[in-house]
Amino acid sequence: MKVSVKSKDKIISIETKSSSILTTLAQHSLFVSAYCSGRGLCGKCKIRYLSSPPIPSKKEESILSDGELKNGFRLACLHKFKENDYIEIFETKPVFSEDSGVVCAEDNGSYIAVDIGTTTISASLIKDKKQIKTIRMLNPQVVFGGDVMTRIAKREKNSQQVLTLILNKAVKDTTEKLISASREKKTKEIIVCANPTMLSYFLGIDTKPIGEYPYTPPFKGAKKTKWNGFDIYIPPVISAFIGSDITTGLINLDISDNFLFIDIGTNCEFVLKRNDNFYAASIPGGPALEGVGIDFGMTAQEGAIDKVEFDKTLKCRTIGNKKPEGITGSGLISAIAFLNRFEIIDKSGRIKEAWEVEDIPFNLLSRIKKDGFLLENGIYITQNSIREFQLVKGALNAGIDILLQKTGSKINNIEKIYISGGFTKSLTKQDIIYSNLLNIDKEFVFLGNSALKGALKLFCKKNRAYLEEVAKKIEYIEIANQSNFQELYIKYMDFI
Numbered sequence: 044m045k046v047s048v049k050s051k052d053k054i055i056s057i058e059t060k061s062s063s064i065l066t067t068l069a070q071h072s073l074f075v076s077a078y079c080s081g082r083g084l085c086g087k088c089k090i091r092y093l094s095s096p097p098i099p100s101k102k103e104e105s106i107l108s109d110g111e112l113k114n115g116f117r118l119a120c121l122h123k124f125k126e127n128d129y130i131e132i133f134e135t136k137p138v139f140s141e142d143s144g145v146v147c148a149e150d151n152g153s154y155i156a157v158d159i160g161t162t163t164i165s166a167s168l169i170k171d172k173k174q175i176k177t178i179r180m181l182n183p184q185v186v187f188g189g190d191v192m193t194r195i196a197k198r199e200k201n202s203q204q205v206l207t208l209i210l211n212k213a214v215k216d217t218t219e220k221l222i223s224a225s226r227e228k229k230t231k232e233i234i235v236c237a238n239p240t241m242l243s244y245f246l247g248i249d250t251k252p253i254g255e256y257p258y259t260p261p262f263k264g265a266k267k268t269k270w271n272g273f274d275i276y277i278p279p280v281i282s283a284f285i286g287s288d289i290t291t292g293l294i295n296l297d298i299s300d301n302f303l304f305i306d307i308g309t310n311c312e313f314v315l316k317r318n319d320n321f322y323a324a325s326i327p328g329g330p331a332l333e334g335v336g337i338d339f340g341m342t343a344q345e346g347a348i349d350k351v352e353f354d355k356t357l358k359c360r361t362i363g364n365k366k367p368e369g370i371t372g373s374g375l376i377s378a379i380a381f382l383n384r385f386e387i388i389d390k391s392g393r394i395k396e397a398w399e400v401e402d403i404p405f406n407l408l409s410r411i412k413k414d415g416f417l418l419e420n421g422i423y424i425t426q427n428s429i430r431e432f433q434l435v436k437g438a439l440n441a442g443i444d445i446l447l448q449k450t451g452s453k454i455n456n457i458e459k460i461y462i463s464g465g466f467t468k469s470l471t472k473q474d475i476i477y478s479n480l481l482n483i484d485k486e487f488v489f490l491g492n493s494a495l496k497g498a499l500k501l502f503c504k505k506n507r508a509y510l511e512e513v514a515k516k517i518e519y520i521e522i523a524n525q526s527n528f529q530e531l532y533i534k535y536m537d538f539i
């Protein structure tokens with residue numbers, strides 16, 4: 044069938060078979076925000092029908108305003124194209140920021156560091172040994188599923204090829220935007236950090252061996268290659284689930300201590316250092332802490348609530364001090380920490396009825412509504428969002444327990460816990476403890492996006508050689524298929 048899509052000033056004609064609008068758009072490299080991977084929860088994949096709109100679904104009636112529905116707005120993930128449909132889309136814009144990380148480079152040339160996350164792609168331009176600009180965008184693959192296993196499972200039906208194409212286009216767009224911001228003609232090298240699945244898509248390698256036993260990565264160790272005419276360096280890959288994003292993060296740490304490094308993302312990875320031994324493990328966590336798959340979720344960008352505080356009254360801080368538009372991962376953790384601290388949720392994570400809550404100010408009680416706990420105008424922490432958070436916390440804590448057991452380690456012998464993940468920048472120890480994200484009380488060091496930060500330090504030979512040596516010592520430990528995993532996972536979903 045033929046359909047037309049308007050994006051800004053261009054009108055694109057598309058020939059498509061009947062499929063979800065969201066998928067069709069992605070297949071044609073047209074990206075709208077799809078924070079909940081097409082589950083009809085986030086309300087961010089808005090499109091407008093310029094031809095006659097379909098009848099809105101119940102979900103749309105609850106998410107979109109009457110004015111929007113009347114004006115032909117619908118959610119792309121909830122509809123299929125019909126012959127001659129004509130829609131307008133609002134493509135996702137990358138977000139720029141000025142960061143100032145520590146750089147190690149051989150010379151003053153222009154370099155790029157890229158971190159391809161399952162949910163977010165970030166890239167930084169380095170020039171004159173300084174980090175000049177950073178760009179972040181939602182990984183457009185999210186419309187094919189929030190986690191790597193769902194995407195790998197879709198590799199039949201040509202999806203492997205489509206996923207490879209859209210990821211490459213996104214990385215190309217991102218790097219081109221940075222290059223145009225640099226006056227340097229030639230970018231000397233690009234470092235690519237990513238999990239092995241994203242690396243496979245990036246390099247056009249079949250992802251099947253990662254998704255099936257014995258779970259084989261596309262390659263092991265570091266790799267130099269070419270991509271779009273650029274020299275590429277990929278830091279060491281350890282296993283099918285421990286990629287160059289994790290090993291790169293280790294360059295930021297003081298490895299003289301015994302430590303536990305946790306990278307919290309859609310997949311959670313651990314590196315445990317005990318004496319001279321390094322062990323790595325991974326566990327699927329879910330995308331909630333990246334602001335994906337939760338109600339009112341969004342990635343860390345202007346308008347996202349990233350902190351909830353209480354001082355006589357509830358205050359929600361947003362990134363850039365902008366009007367609140369949604370909740371990002373750190374906002375979700377601090378909101379849940381607050382709800383647990385004031386016992387507005389019970390042990391199972393259920394939001395209590397107002398009459399069940401004792402000894403809290405009326406201005407908090409009145410925020411308990413049928414849709415959840417009201418943070419800001421129309422933005423709620425819903426029961427669904429708390430459940431999604433519980434999945435991450437269950438997986439994380441069960442994963443740590445099993446990793447410690449299997450390596451004969453004790454939590455008491457660990458000096459520091461490093462927490463990595465883009466959303467961790469604004470977290471505090473209190474957020475972690477009160478939200479029960481980790482049921483451990485230790486010295487926490489919050490690293491932010493440690494992959495991107497680490498990559499900035501790998502444009503010099505000495506750090507690169509050092510990291511490659513450390514990576515050789517890392518032993519991968521399988522934890523997700525342990526017989527007691529489920530039992531621990533369920534136990535840690537509860538709040539204490």
Ligand code: FES
Pocket residue numbers: 076077078079080081082083084085086087088118119120121
């Ligand atoms: S992707 Fe459509 S509502 Fe989230």
